[in-house]
Amino acid sequence: MEVLEKNKIQQKANSQGKDLRPDMLVCQDITKIYPTPKGDYTVLADLQLTVKKGEFISIIGHSGCGKSTLLSMIAGLNEISAGKVLVDQEEIRGAGPDRAVVFQSPSLFPWLTALQNVLIGVKQVFPHASKKQKLDICKYYLDKVGLGNDLNKRAIELSQGMQQRVGIARAFALKPKVLLLDEPFGMLDSLTRGELQDVLLEVWQKEQITALMVTHDVDESIFLADRVIMMTSGPYAKIGDELRIPFERPRDRVHVLEHDDYYDYRSYLMNFLNH
Numbered sequence: 248m249e250v251l252e253k254n255k256i257q258q259k260a261n262s263q264g265k266d267l268r269p270d271m272l273v274c275q276d277i278t279k280i281y282p283t284p285k286g287d288y289t290v291l292a293d294l295q296l297t298v299k300k301g302e303f304i305s306i307i308g309h310s311g312c313g314k315s316t317l318l319s320m321i322a323g324l325n326e327i328s329a330g331k332v333l334v335d336q337e338e339i340r341g342a343g344p345d346r347a348v349v350f351q352s353p354s355l356f357p358w359l360t361a362l363q364n365v366l367i368g369v370k371q372v373f374p375h376a377s378k379k380q381k382l383d384i385c386k387y388y389l390d391k392v393g394l395g396n397d398l399n400k401r402a403i404e405l406s407q408g409m410q411q412r413v414g415i416a417r418a419f420a421l422k423p424k425v426l427l428l429d430e431p432f433g434m435l436d437s438l439t440r441g442e443l444q445d446v447l448l449e450v451w452q453k454e455q456i457t458a459l460m461v462t463h464d465v466d467e468s469i470f471l472a473d474r475v476i477m478m479t480s481g482p483y484a485k486i487g488d489e490l491r492i493p494f495e496r497p498r499d500r501v502h503v504l505e506h507d508d509y510y511d512y513r514s515y516l517m518n519f520l521n522h
């Protein structure tokens with residue numbers, strides 16, 4: 248793609264003006280070094296990322312560039328070699344209830360019901376709430392993800408898509424400041440994937456949570472995000488580029504796909520990945 252053409256697409260997408268919302272998530276000079284038998288491997292080097300309160304960010308990049316590593320460090324599940332992560336201006340120290348993670352596989356307790364699976368986390372995060380309040384939170388989010396009639400089904404009886412709905416409900420029920428999603432729909436068929444993207448957007452929009460999602464799917468990254476972050480390939484990966492997606496919300500898949508700019512954004516991202 249011509250440089251001029253690239254600039255035109257960027258400029259058009261970024262013409263929305265400055266985002267005045269406060270910063271909710273800041274990654275400052277993040278470096279990650281994994282020790283390996285062949286010596287240290289620097290996956291990420293001095294990575295900078297700022298995410299505004301209520302913003303939805305998609306992260307794309309080649310396999311192995313360090314997307315999951317970045318997400319797991321923000322989640323506090325993976326040690327940061329250098330640099331720091333701030334959530335709502337406080338430096339993180341390990342995992343905490345201000346961040347919830349949805350993984351590709353929801354890892355539910357198979358013999359517990361959908362309700363019980365969500366309740367486990369809610370009990371930990373809201374120990375002082377009454378039993379009824381805790382149950383109401385769980386039921387509310389399970390209902391929001393379309394499982395209002397399946398509360399008492401055991402996880403083992405649920406389809407993969409339904410299990411991931413529980414995973415999403417569980418994350419939102421913790422009322423985190425930042426929602427971290429690592430390829431959450433990667434194992435689902437395209438129809439279920441589309442349904443769950445809609446569910447996620449609906450609940451996210453209602454809750455106004457800051458969200459950061461790793462995906463391999465360029466179309467998914469555009470449909471969901473306010474901004475797509477493109478990571479360079481490792482080692483020493485960092486943010487290579489970013490693209491604002493200014494489509495209005497709430498988003499409708501058909502309108503997004505028919506939008507005049509959709510294929511410009513798509514080719515911009517594909518172009519980054521192909522170089």
Ligand SMILES: Nc1ncnc2c1ncn2[C@@H]1O[C@H](COP(=O)(O)OP(=O)(O)OP(=O)(O)O)[C@@H](O)[C@H]1O
Pocket residue numbers: 281282283288290308309310311312313314315316317481
């Ligand atoms: N515990 C570890 N020890 C050593 N190397 C690791 C470890 N975890 C990940 N890596 C390496 O770090 C790099 C980044 O891995 P990571 O899983 O973060 O990439 P990714 O971009 O999420 O990949 P994918 O898109 O395939 O999921 C890879 O080269 C991987 O092999």
